[in-house]
Amino acid sequence: MLKEKLRSQILGGSLQDFKTHLSGLYKGFYITMDAAQAQYIIKISVNPADAADMAALNSFLSNHQLNEKKLLTAVTGSHSIILTIKVPSLAKNIPNTVNGIVEPIIDYLISHTFSSGCSECGTDMEQINCYEINGSHYFLCDGCKNKIQSSLQANQQEIQSKKSSLVAGLVGAFLGSLIGCILWVLIYHLGYIAGVAGAVTAICAMKGYAILGGHLDKKGVIGSVIIMLIMIFFANKISWSWDAYSALEEYGWTFTEVYQDLGYILEETDLVASYYGELAIGYILTIVCSARSIINAFHESTGSYSIKKVN
Ligand SMILES: [Zn+2]
Incomplete structure (x- = not known):
């Protein structure tokens, strides 16, 4: 040490x-x-x-x-x-x-x-x-x-015997993850890719699952992580649409049109690679920032423990 x-x-x-x-x-x-x-x-x-x-x-x-x-x-x-x-x-x-x-x-x-x-x-x-x-x-x-x-x-047996309600939990995870996504879009608007917001998304999703699902068990952690990954995809898409909308607003585009046609806009402006590049960076930063919370939540959800003699 x-x-x-x-x-x-x-x-x-x-x-x-x-x-x-x-x-x-x-x-x-x-x-x-x-x-x-x-x-x-x-x-x-x-x-x-x-x-x-x-x-x-x-x-x-x-x-x-x-x-x-x-x-x-x-x-x-x-x-x-x-x-x-x-x-x-x-x-x-x-x-x-x-x-x-x-x-x-x-x-x-x-x-x-x-x-x-x-x-x-x-x-x-x-x-x-x-x-x-x-x-x-x-x-x-x-x-x-x-x-x-x-x-x-x-304690492990007690934790493993508790079961959560999956559907209610996933709704909770969705609602929780919205907080992180709003943060993501706002921080992106200031010019940064927000790994921190990704971590907030993960933590709020798990919290939301625990509140509505009754208990954060193993499937809750996995479900929350999947919801987090999906939500970040949309957060990134909304962030880019916002940027594009700022430029296209004066030509009569609405935000919804920009959002729906974002793929076309990216192709026309040669930005497809940067779009997916930023999405990948966003995912990497999110995983780096949230890995510890996710691993801890996973351990807690299974009640796993370790005890060994130091020689
Ligand atoms: Zn003793």
Whole structure:
């Protein structure tokens, strides 16, 4: 995840690099570090000697956050501290930033007799392993890992048993996608091909499907994507017709005539290739901008999950 030179400077080089994350034991505390969209998510497993120590820890963290600009959030879970850190723009500043935020917390934990173990139940009596669950990393005991696994399984069964109503869902997807298409036409009118509007089309289509169809299942995601692709075709055609209409209006053309005869107009003006070229670029930009939302929606719709031990 990080260059070896940087890794070795973070928390005395105690965290091991597993390509997708760092994790290890630092001064007796289990720590994981994930990277996500210009942020680091650092989790420290903590077990207070006394339950009241958690409240004191929380107020220490709020104060700490006020002093550290790069510390975006600092919250506690049942037996963990979860820190969100803004990744510094210069890579060489990463160790100082992370150490500057994490070291004082570790010092606090040590001086207030916290120990470290499972990030769910806090136990340090059992074997603790690091697990990757849906892409994030956690130190857990066997019991808690099994509990999380069965709740993910139950959740998957529940999601898969929910069925949507296809026709109502597709109507919802159509209505939702209109929002993105209007945006597409407006942005095009300003002179840009709008991949962002394509992504809005995808997201609104899926939202619309979920609202009217009752639930966004696998066929809902596929249906929404197909509707998005069709709607973008029309959005692009309307955008071009608008341009052509601006030029032909003075010769007595109506917008409807321009729209219907667009194919002929494009041929006469030698613009067929540019028309389909722009449509292709529009599709590519849309896919680039919306791929993540579509893939996430697809995973959610199937309730799929992954849990594996980090070795
Ligand atoms: Zn546990």
